[in-house]
Amino acid sequence: MINRNRKVSRILALLAGFALLTGIGAPARAATDPELPSFPTALLYSLGNPDATPPGANDWSCTPSPSHPRPVVLVHGTWENRYDNFAKLSPALKRDGYCVFALNYGARGPGLIGQAPAVKGYGDIGESAKDLAAFVDRVRASTGSGDVDLVGHSQGGMLARQYLKFEGGAGKVHTLVSLGATHHGTTLSGIATLAETLHLLGFSPLLLGEAAQQQVVGSPFLAKLNAGGDTVPGVGYLAIATKYDEVTTPYSSAFLTAGPGATVRNVTLQDGCALDLSDHLSMTYSARAIGLVKQGLDPSAPPAPCGVNLPVL
């Protein structure tokens, strides 16, 4: 169990976020944004702090250690932000001695959902891949590392492949770990169903932004990304999926097939861990998923633990 002071700090930070969200004036922003244990609590905090940074990330003076020579760049998913996606994973990696970086992207262009400043990742994925390229170059310059590792959730994992294939990422990336990534789009109950049903309710498709439509199975964007194979030579891929994913559907859409010069490992969270009930939004808060990410970044990491993780919905 976490200790009481840490709990009180978390509660205060959440209240501060809540106070800002609701317009209650006070110099309430915590000096450091808090580590939080679940997606909903982190989303609540980020509503009041839309540019929050997950703890442990974006220390631009961080120098990689010999045991962890590559900086890790975290790439959030659709309608998420770097904080609500990684408020648990980022500090976990930092405590293991990694230099951790996390960007926000996809927060411009059509998409009424972007009126909520905490909602990012809705803009054109091609543009977002360019933003990721610039961010990785900044991380490489700051740390002096020739290559980085990428960890992406949902759109973030697929966006990383767009970067590898079309924006110069090959040669700058050692490993890509993806979680519930929309590598091959979503079908019935994912974004496609949400978009259709929201449209029935009177929402404009514009509400969802370009990225949502680009991730529907069979979109021209995905056809171009996946033409010629899933991988680029010289990169190692770990693709993590949860069988309770209700957004990336079927969940095997998050898996990859290795092409020439690449390695792929596909893992389902529930293999060997029936207790892990993660859905799409809670999976980056799963102890097992975090353990698997660590293994993907460093094969000598200990086996991933198995614990209970509940779905968000």
Next chain:
Amino acid sequence: MINRNRKVSRILALLAGFALLTGIGAPARAATDPELPSFPTALLYSLGNPDATPPGANDWSCTPSPSHPRPVVLVHGTWENRYDNFAKLSPALKRDGYCVFALNYGARGPGLIGQAPAVKGYGDIGESAKDLAAFVDRVRASTGSGDVDLVGHSQGGMLARQYLKFEGGAGKVHTLVSLGATHHGTTLSGIATLAETLHLLGFSPLLLGEAAQQQVVGSPFLAKLNAGGDTVPGVGYLAIATKYDEVTTPYSSAFLTAGPGATVRNVTLQDGCALDLSDHLSMTYSARAIGLVKQGLDPSAPPAPCGVNLPVL
């Protein structure tokens, strides 16, 4: 597992709440507010729907059945509302055949935190007890039942005792089930610490509202409520606590001592269920707590199940 359609409905309802919260216009309110599995998701929904009703509650045409002759009135806690507190408990009781009712209270008077319309339960507890009295009388008139059962969380459980003692509740209430109630106030790490620390951060005590100060251990309000004993004659009490409560501290503050003509049963969630890690805010979403509430309302109810429930923070 819940089925896919129900999951999609929940996601849509949450998105609708989120859309309203963020000012995105659309006729998006669900016909019925959704059942949700956790406090943070229900809080998110209620931010956009501050007057939401937990599903199953406030059917004013409900007639109690012979097997469940007394209507159940749910009383939320400090800074909560009827929806975020009971979005799981209310439909669970309704499915068992109860007539369920839930009020909002304490949403007027000083307390800047009340600028967030979803935040209730911050006003003077004496006034809130009068509101509860009026609500119970409305339920009695509507259902034709002479007496009701009360289920209160946090302030809600203690407020019920104020009603029993000073606002005519004795004679109209058969059973009071309380969860993590501030019957004897909070000490170090509860509201008192939050209030002190927020004050250090520049918040005005006014922010918290009258109810928070009234629940600090040793307050004049609590001294008057508890003078002469915890109970009133003729009422059965079930007081449920969780040992991981970080707001009602020590958690035994939520227990009661029986006086003349009353029965008291004090139960800790973890007795016989180490898996239940509920904290103050998640306890009304615990399957064990819900099972215990059902036993409190009907001694012939089946034994409370034991399952995992995680803390909010």
